[in-house]
Amino acid sequence: MHLNHKNNYKKFLRQIYLTFAGILIVIPFIINAVATPAPNAGVRFNKSFTDTVPTDTTRRPGDTSVIPAVKDIPVPSLQPELPDSLPESPDLTGTDTMYVPKVSKDSIEAPITYKAKDSIVLLVPDKRFYFYGTANTKYQKTTLNAERMNYNQATGVMEATTATDTAGKAYGRPQLDDNGQAFDSDTLRVNIATHRAKIYNTRSQYGEGYVLSKQTKREADNSIFGYKNGYTTCNLDTPHFQFNARKIKVVPDKLVISGPANLEIEGVPTPLFIPFAIFPITHGQQSGILVPSYIVNAQKGMGLQNGGYYVGLGENFDMTLRGEIYSYGSWMLTASPTYRKRYRYNGGLTLSFSNTRLGDPSVKSEFNRSRDFRVNWNHSMDSKARPGITFGANVSFGTSRFNTFNLYDYASRVNNNLTSSINFSKTWQGKPFNFTSSLSHNQNLSTRDVSISFPSATFTMNTIYPFQPKEMVGRAKWYHKLGIGYNGSLNNSVTFKDSVFGKAAMFDALQSGVKHSLPIAFSIPVFNNFTLSPGVSYSEFWYTKKTIREWRPNKRVSLDSLGGIDTTYQSGFFAARQASASISLATAVYGMYQFGKTSKVKAIRHVMRPTISASYTPDLARNAYYYLQYNRAGDSTRQSFFTSSSVGVPTDGRSGAISFQLDNNLEMKVFSKKDTSANKEKKIKLLDGFGINGSYNMLADSFKLSPFQIYARTNLFDKLNITASGNIDPYEVNARGKRVDNYVWNTGKLSLGRLTSATVALQTSFQSSDKKSKDKQQQLSELENEQSNDAAFQAQQRQLEQVRRNPGEYVDFDIPWKLDLSYSLSYSNTVLPDSGGTVKTFTQYLAFNGDFSLTPKWKVGVTSGYNFIENKLAYTNMYISRDLHCWQMSINLVPIGTYRQFSITISPKSGILRDLRINRSRTFYDL
Template identity: 40%
Template sequence: MHQPYKFKVKNILSAILTLILICSVTRNLSAFHTPKPNFYSPLTNLADTIPPVKIDSAAKIKFEGSDTIPPNNTTDSAKLQVVDSFSLKLSKDTLSAPVHYFAEDSVVTLIRSKKIKMYGKTKTEYTDITLTAPTVEINQATSVLTAVRSVDSTGATADYANFKQSENEFNSDTIRYNFKTQKGLTKNTISEQGEFFVHMEDAKKVDAATTFARRGFFTTCNLDHPHFGFRAGKLKLVNQKLAVTGPVHPEFEDVPVPIYLPFGFFPLSKGRRGGFIAPSFETNDYWGIGLTGGGYYFAINDYWDARVTGDIYSYGGWSLNVNPTYRKRYRYSGSFNLGYRFTKNNFKGDADYSAQHNYSIVWSHATDPRSRPGTTFNASVNASSTRYNQNIPNNTQQNLLGNMGSSITYTKTWIDKPFNLTVSGNHQQNNQTNTVTIGLPDIAFSVGNVYPFQKEDYSGPRKWYHQLSIAYQGNFRNAVTFNDTVNSKEVYGKSFFAHLLDTLQWGAQHNIPITVALPSILNGAVQVAPSVSYSQVWLNKRTQYRWNDVLDTLETDVTKGFFIDQQASFGLSFNTSLFGTFNFKKGKVKAMRHVIRPTLSVNYRPDLSKQYYSTVQIDTNGNTNRFSQFVGNVYGGYGEGRFGGMNFGIDNNLEMKVRRKKPKDGDTTTTASEEDPKVRLIDGLSITSAYNFFADSMKLSPFNLSFRTTLFEKINITAGGLLDPYEVNAIGQRINKLYWKSSDFKIGRLANANVSMSTSFQSKPKDPEKEKKKQEYQRQQINDPLLAAEQQRLLEYMRQNPAEFVDFNIPWSININYSLTYTNQFNTQTAKFDNIFTNNASFTGSFNLTPKWNFSVNGYYNISNTKLETFSMAISRDLHCWQMAINVTPLGPFRFFNFTISPKSSLLQDLKVNRTRTFQN
């Protein structure tokens, strides 16, 4: 049963005492008064200091517009008009825009002094201004912001005050900025202007772009205490445009250099600007004292620029190079290099006096395939006088360059049709024999596989004749050959142009292959493919040989005209693969896998060229030889004799699987799920030959041998050779006598062979991420055709100045290349075969002596002559914002040394100390 609550005396007394206690504690408090003058309050709780807006309740009302509802006391034509008497009174210290701020530690507001203080990592934003600093104070009364740096326990700067407005950004110890006037004062300011860093002890910012300062310092060193720079007492800085100073002088490691200029002008604008290129001083024993590399850079427009440089020597030699470059993004890019060199060795009257005029034309062009799908135009031209490269000082690679080639190619591929057109111009020259061959134009047109018996709307299983395809390849060539060191008028009695017309050759070739893919046999193990082909060549001259009994010499008679040679062939090929695996229960080797790929084809080729071959006496002993009448044409004639036989070959691949090491207790680097590693022993070992059943003699063709492998995933080895199974007579002609029938140990005569090996080793990079970015950048340049020209120019400069491009991130690296060539050549004087070996090796190496010192070498050693043909070495020193390089080449056509100290920045590339001395062998 519910009991009513009973009042007790002790409960009443407790309530009275509690009320008395609350009144006594709160008797001095007021809800609208703050007795302490420095009461701190978070800025977010600050009361609005703007007085409340007074709204006139007696607003005048006027009707306007027919779509409004008028009051009852008006007519339909009345218009409603509202006159608002709202007014806003702004404070005198109000800014034109709001100020947004953030502090990681705290934000404190001083009410009476009208100041806001922020601590920690602060960020303040006002219009286009962003300020970050450790400590910031905003004075609302004066609209002045003060930012101060922070220091560590040693007194060094821990964090700067950073000011950013549009493209203007700088770090300072102290920043005082007025929001209203947009002017400010800074102490110990560092501003980055392009590649320049401007240090200012006291700076005054007068507007968004202009700053005046005293005790300024210009440098390209990015340290707080730079290694070098230019000191000025007063300066004016216009952001990202220019800086003008009073008297200025350079300083190195705080040591002033007593070279003063009355004023300084520093262009700071971004983009390309034209200007002079300072030359380098050089001394050459044969050419005299010279100034090299001087000239002018032209920034023509956004798509074109050009460098014009030249060399001049005291003996009278000079050279001129014009190097324009062009580029249009997503379309094309390229560059020219036109060079003319007048080389003058010593003076007239000297025994070794010589004077030569040489030229060089280099053109590189690439189009972006995305600009015009199906159409490309590329050019890679490297043509010059055959002696031009021999007269380039201090460039061993160019001096020894034996062959040069060029190509200009236009291709058109029809996307919806199987047609392809290629028009090209080609150039080949041999700097050893001084011969030059130019082919222009070369035209190639092809039609892809066409399936005449396959209907487009056919459905169901395909028949074998559906796979029959017909294609076409046609080529048309022109070529002229001349010797650029021979005076054609003196030798041939005609002008150079007339001599070119005499050497002009043209020719065409047509191929029509017909193939069909038959179903495989033996459960798919053997692939069968029949083929039929017909080809034809058009030639412009015929050469007939005859023996002159009176003069006892072999004479030739050349007839120009239009001649046709042709051939046809029929074949049936068989291809398969055989696999064999050998498992080992014990030992480190777990298994070995051998793959054999035999090929066999049966072919028949009728003799359609017999009438163009003749047997001619070649010496007074009555020896004869067979000659083709189409020797020396752009397309050689086809071989004589019919062929009916087999082409056969075999290719081998061998790899090994190694048992991986069992993980030890506590080893977390190896897991049980990892597979056993595979090691490739032989990537390829092949032998190919042919046997002609219709031949009267020597039915077996020479054996072609090839081998390739990679050892330890580091050493690449390739080898090849030609093994002739028949013997030769006294004058070196093959006879119908097999080697293995007269010798127990020889299966044939090794006519020629070659072996090449290459390897490279390098240490792990100090910074893996930096190396990864470098490789990614190189891959992008290789894959981007628009960067090919720029990459080629950079590589050429790197070859000439290896010490300036040292990668200190790789402590050491070694590259070795070795090649051996063997030729079994018949000597007509001794009537014997001579074994001719060409044996050489090239090497490059680089290693860091210290983290800042690097030593590198490269050379070429002729093992056959036991002679070091070329050798050069370089020492490099990383001076942070500067670099020092010493290059020495004691061997080669030009022996030289070079000493250079220069800034890394491209802005100060002319501020360098260079000493070059060249000695010519």
């Protein structure tokens, strides 16, 4: 193409109009590297592009194919001139005839849109078209962008190339997007008729992988053949690693196949060769093998873990089968089926069985064998599936030694409790009724105690106002605010050692009960600033078993001790009841202290909310209590026959109590430059709440004053969260720790009483700013929205489990540093009713979790704690992570404690190459 063709563009077009006026001109071209496969398109890699140009594409009568419209350039009419009149038919009753315009043989199937920033030149005699300056063409689902394009109508070949600037540097590389597949190259040629293409120095993306080829041949069936190729998941122009192969074939949306390939890292070939490679690029669910990883365990020996098979059974169901095996004979099998119904529900089940062999079988004293199991089930229901009904489950149970031999992550090691819950609830829309039913389970792996509550059901009627008219006229009467409600509960519970599961001892401890509650209350304002709230309540308790504990002086507790308590059970139907009447008066008192105008502290406001109430409870449950002797000295205590009941016990004795509560909060207003209002003020909470409460029973024979409960909570500077609470007993105790009916302040001490329990907790968190926090929050919100609709929730749960097992592989390099601190101090002084002694306990613990970046690509982190009572570190997990762009390295270390572990992992970030992870682990634990 010469430049004079471009400069004489307008003169050239004028000649075209004068010479070829009235002649049909069809300007077809297509940029299509992926098109409908041609039948029997079996061609070789080096076959010519122009030897299969179609010979007959004549438009037939009735053909409604679209004739393309070429934009931005004046073009003569695409229709031939017709005669002024049609020939008259000799027979007026005959059939009319019409001329059908002839269409060019090389017409195309759909319109083409195109544009160029500089100019477009048409050479009609040569049947060529030239595009200059950021050219863009669109045909059906194919888009091509390049700096230069030209089309030869005679051969049907379209070519896209780069341009060169004054410095000799190429720019404007051809970018092809064909039905979602992207290609980047420096030269592209495509035959419109055969839909075959030849591409040079191309870079194509297939799923998570990229294929870089010196030459690429695309066939009509969409398959691609590459010559001198590299396959990688690194998205850089010069990748950190790639698999080099001389020949490669890509079957779109299925897989990439290559011959012998060599791994190259940072441009340096490695000694690692593979005879062939298959990289799946299929979208959606696919069954396949899960490659195991190598591990060394000091007690179990060398082994392979997490190997197995994934079974895809459709969009509603799948299953993962994994196994572990060790050289000393230990093994474990795990089956994890998951299920889902879009917009309905989703869930998953995990079944694990393990056989652990430790030590030498020939030495019985050193040999240990344990067969264990663990079952986990979770289920969630989409709230839109059935409005008003919810169902969910989170179940976890198993043997107490499963964690000891089979789990190594931090969260499982420090947690000695297994909990389960299954919940169903129904709400009647437009009505005040609610129903819930549940199953709960708690298992302590240290004490081996198991508690199960099933079935548990609650039916509630929210407060209704039967005397309130539907349409209020005038001022409301006091009885209009009279409300009545109902609460009924059914509960069956049992607590036992896991060794008696399913045996008679477990069923003997089973407790069943029903409780009915009927509250009646209303509130009315009095004296403008006070609220008066009278109320009456009645409760009925039904039991199926009575627990009787008796002192046996001849019962042998140990070799040198006689006397103990025997427990027996009596089945039947037993009832107890409780009633009470109460009235309360509450108000709020505000106090404000104003500072001077020049002070940065403008004001401090104190709010007090005192409440005083009186209640009366008759003794309706005297038959539910008895005196229990608990030692040889004859000391006794008042105890209920239904102490272990699942629905509670009514109050013993009559009560005429006056209760009080005082709640406070403290706020401060300070000067703030950031405040955009005219006041320039900022409100700071000094104390969110602090107060005290207690009661005095005027009808009790002794110990009329209840223990005082004090509490305080605040969040200083929106960083430090502080909570504190305690119980103070106002009565003295004797030398044996037994309470005496005498107030502490009567002995001359300036004190409210004896502190029986107290807790103080502090928690704070610090971290540097995250520039990508908004994007991450948006992704998290999108994931939460998808959880109820598909398998995203299950994927997230599996991801969280992986994070707990190996935190070093899942660090956030966008946050340079972070630190989480929590401190807790608790104290208790408990009187033992069976012995009369006291037990004082202290716990003081500091937990910390943090990480920091040595460089933008190196991260160091630690999770640990310190027990001040035992003066030793808690379970500690340290990790080091290195971001290698397309790879990541992590080192995890558990240096101290019963469980010690070391592991180093180097793995690609892409899920398609997850089997290439290199892992070296060693685990130690003391029995």
